[in-house]
Amino acid sequence: MPDKPLKIGVTGLNAIDSPGPGVGVARCLKDADDLEIEIIGLAYETLEPGIYLHDLIKKSYQVPYPSAGTEQVFKRLSHIQSKEQLDIIIPNFDAELWNYIKLTPRLKEIGIRIFMPSLKQLDKINKLNLDEFARNNDIPSPKTKKFSSIDELEEFGREAEYPLVIKGKFYEAFIVYNTAQLVYYYNKLNAKWGLPVLVQEFVDGNEIVVAGLGDGKGNLIGAVPLRKLFITDKGKGWAGVVINDQQYLDLAEKINKVLGWKGGFEIELKRNDNGAISLLEINPRFPAWIYTTAAAGQNMPLALVHMAMGMEQVPFQQYETGKMFVRYSWDHITDISEFQKISTLGEL
Amino acid sequence: MIKLKKNIAMSESGFIFDPTTGDSYSVNQTGSIIIEYLKEGLSEDQIIDNLKEAFDSDTEQMRNDLDDFLHYLKQLKMIDYA
Numbered sequence: 001m002p003d004k005p006l007k008i009g010v011t012g013l014n015a016i017d018s019p020g021p022g023v024g025v026a027r028c029l030k031d032a033d034d035l036e037i038e039i040i041g042l043a044y045e046t047l048e049p050g051i052y053l054h055d056l057i058k059k060s061y062q063v064p065y066p067s068a069g070t071e072q073v074f075k076r077l078s079h080i081q082s083k084e085q086l087d088i089i090i091p092n093f094d095a096e097l098w099n100y101i102k103l104t105p106r107l108k109e110i111g112i113r114i115f116m117p118s119l120k121q122l123d124k125i126n127k128l129n130l131d132e133f134a135r136n137n138d139i140p141s142p143k144t145k146k147f148s149s150i151d152e153l154e155e156f157g158r159e160a161e162y163p164l165v166i167k168g169k170f171y172e173a174f175i176v177y178n179t180a181q182l183v184y185y186y187n188k189l190n191a192k193w194g195l196p197v198l199v200q201e202f203v204d205g206n207e208i209v210v211a212g213l214g215d216g217k218g219n220l221i222g223a224v225p226l227r228k229l230f231i232t233d234k235g236k237g238w239a240g241v242v243i244n245d246q247q248y249l250d251l252a253e254k255i256n257k258v259l260g261w262k263g264g265f266e267i268e269l270k271r272n273d274n275g276a277i278s279l280l281e282i283n284p285r286f287p288a289w290i291y292t293t294a295a296a297g298q299n300m301p302l303a304l305v306h307m308a309m310g311m312e313q314v315p316f317q318q319y320e321t322g323k324m325f326v327r328y329s330w331d332h333i334t335d336i337s338e339f340q341k342i343s344t345l346g347e348l
Numbered sequence: 349m350i351k352l353k354k355n356i357a358m359s360e361s362g363f364i365f366d367p368t369t370g371d372s373y374s375v376n377q378t379g380s381i382i383i384e385y386l387k388e389g390l391s392e393d394q395i396i397d398n399l400k401e402a403f404d405s406d407t408e409q410m411r412n413d414l415d416d417f418l419h420y421l422k423q424l425k426m427i428d429y430a
Contacts, residue, residue, distance in 0.1 A: 206369070206370070226370075227369065227370025229370065240370075241370045241372075243367055243368060243369065243370040244355070244367045244368060245368040245369070271369075321367040322357070322365060322367060
């Protein structure tokens with residue numbers, strides 16, 4: 001065991017109705033019995049709940065939004081590094097991944113390790129390219145079309161069979177039942193996330209997600225499939241149960257191998273009544289429910305830390321089926337002085 | 349021959365969990381007994397013979413009820429006929 005605690009920066013501490021994975025990742029790391037770990041929170045907003053959970057997050061710093069640019073992010077991380085001497089940062093927020101990957105060599109120079117895929121790998125599973133990725137690798141997925149023109153969309157919409165799913169370039173998806181709805185959500189998603197807007201065949205079935213971890217050399221270190229049991233109106237799983245079906249593990253193995261993925265990921269699937277599966281998305285980070293994987297016997301964030309630190313990490317061989325999570329909201333009580341610190345000093 | 353899907357777990361209270369799909373169900377005591385018989389690999393006739401000893405009902409009624417139950421299990425993809 002190292003002679004001083006490992007300091008790990010964690011982002012995505014927005015444990016709101018569409019929660020980030022940061023709190024779950026921090027919780028996994030605090031379960032380590034082979035390493036002493038201190039978590040440093042990196043937050044965009046002053047009201048990200050995770051930064052007030054001091055049993056979990058020792059200290060937090062506000063960081064600039066990814067849109068501020070790589071230089072601004074690096075400047076702030078350098079300042080934090082001068083005070084904290086972080087060993088690793090685990091980014092958990094989709095929109096920040098690009099910056100962190102770009103900054104990996106410079107962060108290494110100041111002593112911060114990052115265990116993430118390359119930009120090329122990230123690009124392959126981008127929402128805009130996933131359809132092509134799935135086709136090239138014989139993975140069933142819903143037919144997807146990209147639209148950047150409302151005229152083309154309307155023409156398509158008049159001939160199309162409904163329902164369809166319309167998706168923003170980065171986030172959000174809506175089920176639509178006619179051309180009017182298709183056009184309405186196209187405009188809404190375009191205004192929020194820009195073009196193109198994706199239109200996807202609707203696939204019915206149970207929502208299955210698989211959390212996984214790749215070592216960057218094609219080896220799958222861990223994979224745990226989960227059936228979502230309760231889904232909120234934002235499409236977020238609010239309860240789920242760990243299941244055991246080899247076809248999901250085989251798919252995770254295949255995707256990880258094809259990509260040579262380095263780091264955490266989440267595969268989103270649908271499975272219909274006949275057992276056929278369809279790939280909906282691959283998220284390039286751990287999911288918000290990641291603590292369930294630790295509870296089931298595969299602490300993937302900790303395994304990622306081992307690999308980032310150059311320690312030996314053998315692939316997990318099993319997990320416990322039937323482990324469940326039921327998410328809940330909790331009014332965490334704090335004091336205005338805490339809010340004042342993060343608001344005025346950018347630290348808590 | 350009726351084959352119960354492998355790995356189906358059932359508690360003493362009749363709660364059933366299918367670990368491959370994550371589906372769960374509850375059955376009453378009679379349902380639990382039938383599923384136990386299916387786990388043991390008993391045929392439909394053997395199940396009826398056993399049930400006759402435990403319940404006071406005529407064979408035809410029992411066969412109809414069992415058929416309904418098996419049909420339901422088939423719909424849920426919990427059993428298959430080999």
